[in-house]
Amino acid sequence: xxxxxxxxxxxxxxxxxxxxxxxxxxxxxxxxxxxxxxxxxxxxxxxxxxxxxxxxxxxxxxxxxxxxxxxxxxxxxxxxxxxxxxxxxxxxxxxxxxxxxxxxxxxxxxxxxxxxxxxxxxxxxxxxxxxxxxxxxxxxxxxxxxxxxxxxxxxxxxxxxxxxxxxxxxxxxxxxxxxxxxxxxxxxxxxxxxxxxxxxxxxxxxxxxxxxxxxxxxxxxxxxxxxxxxxxxxxxxxxxxxxxxxxxxxxxxxxxxxxxxxxxxxxxxxxxxxxxxxxxxxxxxxxxxxxxxxxxxxxxxxxxxxxxxxxxxxxxxxxxxxxxxxxxxxxxxxxxxxxxx
Amino acid sequence: xxxxxxxxxxxxxxxxxxxxxxxxxxxxxxxxxxxxxxxxxxxxxxxxxxxxxxxxxxxxxxxxxxxxxxxxxxxxxxxxxxxxxxxxxxxxxxxxxxxxxxxxxxxxxxxxxxxxxxxxxxxxxxxxxxxxxxxxxxxxxxxxxxxxxxxxxxxxxxxxxxxxxxxxxxxxxxxxxxxxxxxxxxxxxxxxxxxxxxxxxxxxxxxxxxxxxxxxxxxxxxxxxxxxxxxxxxxxxxxxxxxxxxxxxxxxxxxxxxxxxxxxxxxxxxxxxxxxxxxxxxxxxxxxxxxxxxxxxxxxxxxxxxxxxxxxxxxxxxxxxxxxxxxxxxxxxxxxxxxxx
DNA sequence: CTGAAAGCGCTTACAG
DNA sequence: CTGAAAGCGCTTACAG
Numbered sequence: 001x002x003x004x005x006x007x008x009x010x011x012x013x014x015x016x017x018x019x020x021x022x023x024x025x026x027x028x029x030x031x032x033x034x035x036x037x038x039x040x041x042x043x044x045x046x047x048x049x050x051x052x053x054x055x056x057x058x059x060x061x062x063x064x065x066x067x068x069x070x071x072x073x074x075x076x077x078x079x080x081x082x083x084x085x086x087x088x089x090x091x092x093x094x095x096x097x098x099x100x101x102x103x104x105x106x107x108x109x110x111x112x113x114x115x116x117x118x119x120x121x122x123x124x125x126x127x128x129x130x131x132x133x134x135x136x137x138x139x140x141x142x143x144x145x146x147x148x149x150x151x152x153x154x155x156x157x158x159x160x161x162x163x164x165x166x167x168x169x170x171x172x173x174x175x176x177x178x179x180x181x182x183x184x185x186x187x188x189x190x191x192x193x194x195x196x197x198x199x200x201x202x203x204x205x206x207x208x209x210x211x212x213x214x215x216x217x218x219x220x221x222x223x224x225x226x227x228x229x230x231x232x233x234x235x236x237x238x239x240x241x242x243x244x245x246x247x248x249x250x251x252x253x254x255x256x257x258x259x260x261x262x263x264x265x266x267x268x269x270x271x272x273x274x275x276x277x278x279x280x281x282x283x284x285x286x287x288x289x290x291x292x293x294x295x296x297x298x299x300x301x302x303x304x305x306x307x308x309x310x311x312x313x314x315x316x317x318x319x320x321x322x323x324x325x326x327x328x329x330x331x332x333x334x335x336x337x338x339x340x341x
Numbered sequence: 342x343x344x345x346x347x348x349x350x351x352x353x354x355x356x357x358x359x360x361x362x363x364x365x366x367x368x369x370x371x372x373x374x375x376x377x378x379x380x381x382x383x384x385x386x387x388x389x390x391x392x393x394x395x396x397x398x399x400x401x402x403x404x405x406x407x408x409x410x411x412x413x414x415x416x417x418x419x420x421x422x423x424x425x426x427x428x429x430x431x432x433x434x435x436x437x438x439x440x441x442x443x444x445x446x447x448x449x450x451x452x453x454x455x456x457x458x459x460x461x462x463x464x465x466x467x468x469x470x471x472x473x474x475x476x477x478x479x480x481x482x483x484x485x486x487x488x489x490x491x492x493x494x495x496x497x498x499x500x501x502x503x504x505x506x507x508x509x510x511x512x513x514x515x516x517x518x519x520x521x522x523x524x525x526x527x528x529x530x531x532x533x534x535x536x537x538x539x540x541x542x543x544x545x546x547x548x549x550x551x552x553x554x555x556x557x558x559x560x561x562x563x564x565x566x567x568x569x570x571x572x573x574x575x576x577x578x579x580x581x582x583x584x585x586x587x588x589x590x591x592x593x594x595x596x597x598x599x600x601x602x603x604x605x606x607x608x609x610x611x612x613x614x615x616x617x618x619x620x621x622x623x624x625x626x627x628x629x630x631x632x633x634x635x636x637x638x639x640x641x642x643x644x645x646x647x648x649x650x651x652x653x654x655x656x657x658x659x660x661x662x663x664x665x666x667x668x669x670x671x672x673x674x675x676x677x678x679x680x681x682x
Numbered sequence: 683c684t685g686a687a688a689g690c691g692c693t694t695a696c697a698g
Numbered sequence: 699c700t701g702a703a704a705g706c707g708c709t710t711a712c713a714g
Contacts, residue, residue, distance in 0.1 A: 016710075048706085051708040054690045054708070055707080075419065075623060085440045094456065095440075097405070281564060284597070345691070367699085392692040393692055395690090396705080
């Protein structure tokens with residue numbers, strides 16, 4: 001392995017001079033700088049990351065804690081991960097991916113050992129046991145998803161309340177007066193997926209104010225159960241003219257359910273989902289949706305994290321809570337309710 | 342930050358004694374060992390990863406290079422990643438995730454700087470520019486996917502030739518004599534996705550030997566194009582009674598195409614895909630398939646990688662090329678061809 | 683503009 | 699069974 005000592009020797013200078021010539025952190029004569037840089041290139045010198053981290057207390061790595069629950073719909077997760085990893089790289093950081101089930105334990109390990117300069121938590125629950133650990137860790141942390149207690153960490157999430165209102169408003173504007181709202185499975189809520197409540201409660205309130213009836217239910221997160229759920233719901237509420245989906249698996253399953261029942265969208269049923277554009281394309285979903293913007297949320301979380309990492313002032317700023325305003329991606333799946341005989 | 346020096350001081354022993362008491366690498370009196378370990382726990386001591394890496398030349402991190410092309414179907418990728426990351430953790434390693442477009446550059450960086458003890462390459466192409474870099478890197482490497490030149494690295498992949506034969510044999514056994522094979526898009530092949538050829542060529546040869554006609558074509562990898570492709574194919578070859586899919590996007594789109602055409606499986610059309618069981622569940626696909634086993638391939642790659650990392654003898658062994666025998670997951674989508682009028 | 687030296691936090695031969 | 703010391707490969711005050 002070629003070290004900075006080798007470069008220094010070859011260039012006939014001291015190691016400190018070689019180091020400075022490479023980093024540019026102090027004035028070095030033109031000739032020396034050029035010679036050192038050439039030699040570094042020529043000998044294929046790459047600084048040893050461990051040594052650098054030890055000397056500078058900076059690893060240039062961010063931790064990414066993802067959690068995959070068997071009762072959750074995994075494909076949606078990938079986009080958050082890529083949002084984080086791509087942004088981190090663009091800012092000069094590598095990404096340590098942690099998929100351990102015991103996220104709290106893993107977090108203790110990677111922060112305690114100083115493997116990372118900061119951490120992004122994905123899929124944060126209401127009462128997430130990782131959050132207090134992150135809060136008392138020496139590195140800054142950013143969350144995607146909102147915990148009950150947001151103190152001491154930066155939080156980024158979709159504004160689910162606004163999303164719930166928007167869905168109802170939109171349906172109301174088209175003249176719908178009876179809706180079905182399919183949320184994530186009850187397990188997700190019990191585990192602390194508060195966003196389910198946030199959307200649902202806001203939708204219910206908005207509906208009440210507008211004189212709309214909503215049947216709010218949990219749906220399964222896997223096939224084929226969720227398909228049965230959808231059939232059951234449509235059977236149980238034949239007068240409902242609009243369907244709101246805060247459940248990716250339900251959205252993915254809906255086209256085949258509609259076909260099986262011979263229902264056209266929006267002529268027979270209006271539909272609004274909550275998922276990303278990428279998700280819509282992958283699953284070929286023709287339904288308008290509230291964009292969940294996983295890539296943007298991942299990106300924002302990393303940008304803020306890196307600000308805190310790199311600037312001592314930024315580190316002292318009070319924590320931010322940024323809720324992304326929902327955007328309506330119109331795919332033409334909402335219209336006037338059908339005339340009932 | 343609490344260091345081993347703090348532990349040593351608190352325990353009233355030298356740093357080396359503290360280190361040995363913790364690592365167990367040499368005999369330490371019972372009392373001292375207990376005292377040191379208790380103090381370490383009490384003070385919340387976690388060894389500094391950078392310092393440890395510098396001293397031992399071991400980072401306990403493996404690199405995972407994933408590539409996401411816009412014309413490829415991303416959800417299939419996640420399972421490989423989880424297979425790698427979960428197995429690595431089980432063996433005591435963390436995972437550095439690299440999603441950079443310029444994989445060759447990224448590989449040079451993480452191996453040159455000694456951030457990782459070994460590397461797993463995903464989505465390897467026929468003439469993958471990352472492979473020669475990995476070959477001459479000081480760390481061992483394992484590939485998921487087969488390059489043209491397998492020397493110097495361990496290679497794990499599905500046996501796509503056997504898969505192609507198996508698909509045809511199975512259809513033949515049911516009495517089919519005219520098939521359609523939908524492969525990945527031409528871009529994938531051009532970029533060097535040799536597995537497309539491996540499966541297709543084997544299928545064609547097997548078909549020739551058995552007197553079966555195959556229409557082999559490339560399909561799009563995105564919605565809604567792939568849907569049009571499927572319609573076009575079924576229109577163009579009305580006498581074909583079996584459909585083979587080496588294209589995840591096509592498999593995901595097929596149910597809606599079948600419904601639209603009023604085709605039942607297997608009464609009107611027999612279908613065999615090539616994808617994972619997890620994929621089948623996520624997309625609710627009722628088609629029998631050759632299991633692509635992403636989790637198992639990721640796991641095998643990491644296990645072999647860690648063997649090489651940890652054992653000097655293992656590192657000297659000749660490279661392995663392990664092709665996973667295809668397994669047929671029967672979901673009842675193949676049967677006798679329909680009687681034609 | 684440059685060099686000698688200390689230090690980051692570990693591990694591990696070397697000595698006793 | 700234990701300690702003092704060297705060394706891993708960097709960076710960065712300190713001196714000149």
